[in-house]
Amino acid sequence: MKRFVHDRYLLFIGVGGAALAIAVALILVSVLGSSSAESTASPPTTPAPAPDVPASGVPAQPAKVPGAAATAALFKGIPQRLNQLGDPKSKVTMIEFADLQCPYCRDFAAGGLPAVGKEYVRTGKVKLIFSGMEFIGPDSNKALRAVYAAGLQGKLWNYLDLLYKSQGAENSGWVTDGLLRQVGDSIPGLDTDKMMADRSSPDVEAALAASSQQATSARVNQTPTFFAGPTGGRLQHIPITSLGPEAFRPTLDSLTG
Amino acid sequence: MSRVRDRRLRAAIAFLALAGAAVAAYLVYSRYTGVRLACTTGGCETVQHSKYAKAAGVPVAVLGLVAYLAVFATALSARVEAAAAGAAIVLGGLAFGIYLIVVQVAVIEAICQWCLASDVILAVLAVLTAERLRRLAGSPQAASGQAPMAT
Numbered sequence: 051m052k053r054f055v056h057d058r059y060l061l062f063i064g065v066g067g068a069a070l071a072i073a074v075a076l077i078l079v080s081v082l083g084s085s086s087a088e089s090t091a092s093p094p095t096t097p098a099p100a101p102d103v104p105a106s107g108v109p110a111q112p113a114k115v116p117g118a119a120a121t122a123a124l125f126k127g128i129p130q131r132l133n134q135l136g137d138p139k140s141k142v143t144m145i146e147f148a149d150l151q152c153p154y155c156r157d158f159a160a161g162g163l164p165a166v167g168k169e170y171v172r173t174g175k176v177k178l179i180f181s182g183m184e185f186i187g188p189d190s191n192k193a194l195r196a197v198y199a200a201g202l203q204g205k206l207w208n209y210l211d212l213l214y215k216s217q218g219a220e221n222s223g224w225v226t227d228g229l230l231r232q233v234g235d236s237i238p239g240l241d242t243d244k245m246m247a248d249r250s251s252p253d254v255e256a257a258l259a260a261s262s263q264q265a266t267s268a269r270v271n272q273t274p275t276f277f278a279g280p281t282g283g284r285l286q287h288i289p290i291t292s293l294g295p296e297a298f299r300p301t302l303d304s305l306t307g
Numbered sequence: 308m309s310r311v312r313d314r315r316l317r318a319a320i321a322f323l324a325l326a327g328a329a330v331a332a333y334l335v336y337s338r339y340t341g342v343r344l345a346c347t348t349g350g351c352e353t354v355q356h357s358k359y360a361k362a363a364g365v366p367v368a369v370l371g372l373v374a375y376l377a378v379f380a381t382a383l384s385a386r387v388e389a390a391a392a393g394a395a396i397v398l399g400g401l402a403f404g405i406y407l408i409v410v411q412v413a414v415i416e417a418i419c420q421w422c423l424a425s426d427v428i429l430a431v432l433a434v435l436t437a438e439r440l441r442r443l444a445g446s447p448q449a450a451s452g453q454a455p456m457a458t
Contacts, residue, residue, distance in 0.1 A: 058444045072399025079362045204353025239415035241358040
């Protein structure tokens with residue numbers, strides 16, 4: 051009997067030990083794998099100039115772009131799917147047509163979006179759709195591809211917001227691979243290597259074609275341009291006189307009220 | 308332990324292991340075909356495309372599928388070693404699943420409903436496999452191998 055009890059405890063200890071070993075091994079592999087992905091995606095600390103860095107030279111880039119914490123807090127907990135921000139079942143949809151090089155689009159991201167996000171999106175009343183445009187120049191296309199690639203990982207709005215915070219002069223070559231990686235590395239949970247690889251993927255090509263088609267059919271000829279209306283229904287152009295939240299509240303209040 | 312009870316436990320474990328394998332197979336299918344996941348939480352794609360969706364280069368869904376099939380295989384045998392192996396796999400998998408829930412909430416900030424479904428299945432399997440092991444190990448005849456024949 052004593053031998054049986056001894057064997058029984060040995061069995062339980064063995065099973066517990068094996069379970070612990072499985073769990074620790076999996077967690078270690080997961081943690082080490084994700085951190086090595088981050089380190090390979092990070093720019094070198096003493097960088098050789100990247101191929102597309104302007105000849106004038108760029109100072110060594112810090113690991114994260116400015117404002118990363120604020121951006122993470124702004125979108126924390128809000129569902130994202132591709133170019134959509136907010137509860138998919140929201141009764142009201144608002145679409146933003148924007149070019150990543152457009153300073154006014156950046157102003158909306160900095161001025162109106164935080165309050166609109168807090169009052170209407172986070173509360174489940176409105177979902178936001180981003181529709182990118184690329185009419186300003188080559189940097190627009192390069193930035194937009196990265197934004198949509200981040201969207202494939204459900205981080206489009208984080209990426210968009212952070213890229214606006216690093217916006218440079220139009221067509222100055224500011225959208226470098228180094229900056230795109232740096233923005234990616236500033237977003238928790240984003241696989242930067244995958245995002246960079248996905249920029250020319252069929253999904254991103256399809257997103258570019260869809261947004262271009264959407265802008266053409268909506269006759270959008272300037273950015274930013276906003277439309278809002280019942281989800282699944284006809285969306286109306288939002289006439290705005292500023293890019294702060296006050297410009298959007300009347301329309302959104304009447305639609306959600 | 309009663310042979311009938313052991314059979315019932317093994318049947319329940321086998322059924323749940325197949326259910327878990329079905330969930331994992333759906334995630335694997337989606338990953339390799341690009342078919343979008345049905346998702347009411349809105350975060351399934353985000354989680355599945357995050358860097359935490361792979362361990363040592365292998366998709367976690369593939370690991371889950373293999374683990375569930377292994378647990379199913381252990382339920383086919385009445386031996387105490389099989390019960391022990393099943394319990395070890397399930398308990399280890401559950402601990403890893405809890406770690407991934409923390410990652411989803413705290414790091415990725417998105418919830419994958421299919422991962423949660425798998426975690427629930429694992430939690431129930433953990434109770435069943437532990438109970439099976441406890442009962443089998445509680446029988447002197449079984450401690451060294453085959454489950455008892457007598458009821």
